[in-house]
Amino acid sequence: MPFETRVANGSVSVRHAVVVSADGDRRFRWVTSLEGLRWQVEAASGGAEAMASMEQHIPEALIVDNWLPDLEVDGFIAWVRQAFPSVDILRADGAPVGDGPRSPRRHELLHVLRAAEEDMVETPAPAAVVPEREPAAPVPVIVPSELPVDAALLPGMIGNSSGMRELARMVRLVAPRDTTVLIEGETGTGKEVVSRAIHRLSPRSQKPFVTLNCAAIPEALLEAELFGHTRGAFTGAVQSRTGRIEAANGGTLFLDEIGEMPLPLQAKMLRFLENGELQRVGDNETVRVDVRVIAATHRDLERLSQERTFRLDLYHRLAVFPVVIPALRERAEDIPLLATHILNKLGETMPQKRLSQAALETFQGYDWPGNVRELGHVLERAAILAEDRPEIGMTEVILRRKRA
Known part of the structure; x- marks a missing residue:
């Protein structure tokens, strides 16, 4: 059966898989085995590279290692699950991820994973071989506890607009x-x-x-x-x-x-x-x-x-x-997420605050000439003025000017 390849538009590329691992030997074994079973394979050494690949072609399946050098694996999987709900996701140990969809060729994927692990046990890499990258703590996808999982698009970038x-x-x-x-x-x-x-x-x-x-x-x-x-x-x-x-x-x-x-x-x-x-x-x-x-x-x-x-x-x-980068006034729907994120960060050094509904509505109607930086300054000042009160109201909100 010929490969079905197309630009990502909502349908799945049949027999197309993306494999993600920082271990070059493991990637090579996965790719070789899958191609032997007539899969089209894209290999990535990290989460960002895999994201870019999937933006171009939605795969039928994704195989992801238990550690990535640039993203938390769970955060990466959550992004894939939401962005591409049709993709069958498997971890390196063969475990499926949640109750997501299953590829009709799941048995081939599991065979490839088992064979790769058996090969690596039987023919371990020489001790002198240096890994592609020294293990390091992965960069977290910043998802504050009160934000939905997709609010943090990438490290430090907050918004759903x-x-x-x-x-x-x-x-x-x-x-x-x-x-x-x-x-x-x-x-x-x-x-x-x-x-x-x-x-x-x-x-x-x-x-x-x-x-x-x-x-x-x-x-x-x-x-x-x-x-x-x-x-x-x-x-x-x-x-x-x-x-x-x-x-x-x-x-x-x-x-x-x-x-x-x-x-x-x-x-x-x-x-x-x-x-x-x-x-x-x-x-x-x-x-x-x-x-x-x-x-x-x-x-x-x-x-x-x-x-x-x-x-x-x-x-x-x-x-x-x-x-x-869009101006804040062009993405007012992101203000609740940004405000929650900023207040969560401020709450690490002072009592946790929340915005009143009236204050939030005022924020969404304001022009924000200083953009996200100004939003942060306004919230920090308001949190200080609120003293021990848990909620920031209009009394504590000081804005430079209002949109006409």
Whole structure:
């Protein structure tokens, strides 16, 4: 029977399976056995990579290991169960997950799992073989106890609106790759949160995540901060220093407010993005580094390039994969979830609070010019003003302005 392959549109790709494991040997055994039984197989080393695969083609079955390097297994399974309720999910030990659907070829899947485990027992890997990734505590999918399981789309990203779901889909697609990402959105929408989600769901998650706000450092010092400098390179350089780019070697560099980078430095940044080499200030030697770059801005870089205040070639190099974060006013339905999440976090250091219905309705009718950051500040101030009272009412809510 030929494989049925199609873009995900609600129906299942027959004899198509996704297998997820950080253990390369186990993945290889699963894939080889399934392909021998005429299955089409997509292999993933982590949850984010598997999510991206399933966004393209809904499989008939999913096999998931008991540990993932980037997501809690239970949180990952909960996401799959809700997003793709038709998929038969099995754990590495062959145990089915809940009362979900069963593939008509479940016996083949169980045979593959048993055979793979028997093979691994009979032919253990040599002691000298180094695993693909050192075991580490998995990154949790943040799901506060009072939120529905799908409220936390990805680590740190809260919301059920269509805009946030689309954003989460884009993050899942790009995270496993080294593609340069440009995050666009208004101030306070959570651009660093999204950048951290991309890093934490990527193969670089165990390597450094280094941030630099291009608007927070004086222009005269920004080049040295990015690229590093040698001793005596300029007045005050009493010793050599590694720059942020080099510090991120092997990991991710997050450049916030990239639109504020001065033009002369943009040319040097473009050269680095093109060849992966940097030159410290005051040094004639070049250094090659392996860094994934994520940039963010609240400004229209394309318009700035037309005004010749931002290089068009750098804009195109950064915007290989642009993602846009919706403003809070465009996703008012997420405010109850966000407010609950923020109050839960505040409740770790002060008495737990909840919002009154009147306060919640006011929040949903407000324009939130400062977006999620402003929501957090308003709730923290209100929680303090409420003192020992468990509920935050209108008396404690102070907003800058109301929507006309």
